Amino acid sequence: MSDLDLESLRVPLAAPSYPEGFRSGFTCFVGRPNVGKSTLMNALVGQKVAITSNRPQTTRRTVRGIVHREDAQLIIVDTPGLHKPRTLLGERLDSLVRSTLVEVDVIGFCVPADEPIGRGDTYIARELAEQRETPVVALVTKTDAVDSDRVAEQLLAVSELGDWSDIVPVSAASGDRLDVATGVLCSYLPEGPPLYPGEDLTDEPEEMLIGELIREASLEGVRDELPHSIAVVVDEMEPREDSELMDIYASLYVERPSQKAIVIGGKGARLRQVGARARAQIEALLGTRVYLDLRVRVAKDWQRDPKKLRKLGFDQQI
């Protein structure tokens, strides 16, 4: 997508029937890195669609998850963390986030229960206060990680951060109040028919999901700065003739030869582990056996180079 053209997606399906008062529309989750946005989206949708990791800023792509309810359909646009731009990629993400904020029907502002409110949260709260068009529901995440007194304190602290339409404590890990969170978000959607067929959980192309699974596997156990320097492109994906096997060829791009060595590991050991981990996940996603061929390539300073960003697929989201 050249940008998030949500309006064009609002054309309803030729829906056979839907209950009176049905609501449908879009939400996005914002919050500083690592507050649990992706995990919460996965828990709401019930299938793994967005990359998660315990490192900040791993969500680079706008992935949609779709929550189907009897009375509503909530389409979640998973936005990258709002952060101050450091690289060209950072700047583009921020403008993407800002344009997303005005296009959705309701915004979920995520603040974790297990950390004091910090500058990052206040920065985003200020950004959200500036836009007045879209209702904002504050979601106090990770409530399982603290006791109920702390949750209560955090609810109070978050309520003082801005003028939120609602505040909901929620835990993706324990599943606590996921239903309430969805219900509250849905209450801000316009009335209308479902926009997606019932079985869809995401409209991300399969190749993009596969690329993210490979990227996620490649991040495990490597130095902290590496995550920002890895991009994955699925070069080719084809069912093998006369076989149940799917052949997938993918390239893992890093910025420097030294990073290439880290990703590959001694005698290729690390890359083999990455491949095995990713393959298991891809097989689960596709429901078929997979042959995965991974190549590691160096694309110098790809984060700062618009042409390389385009080649690596980032113009599709930005």
Ligand SMILES: Nc1nc2c(ncn2[C@@H]2O[C@H](COP(=O)(O)OP(=O)(O)OP(=O)(O)O)[C@@H](O)[C@H]2O)c(=O)[nH]1
């Ligand atoms: N205890 C607990 N941990 C959680 C919960 N949700 C997420 N986490 C952990 O918090 C970390 C960050 O979660 P993510 O979902 O990747 O966070 P994010 O906000 O999407 O992060 P970015 O992609 O960096 O913006 C991971 O280590 C998760 O396992 C929760 O409900 N409870």
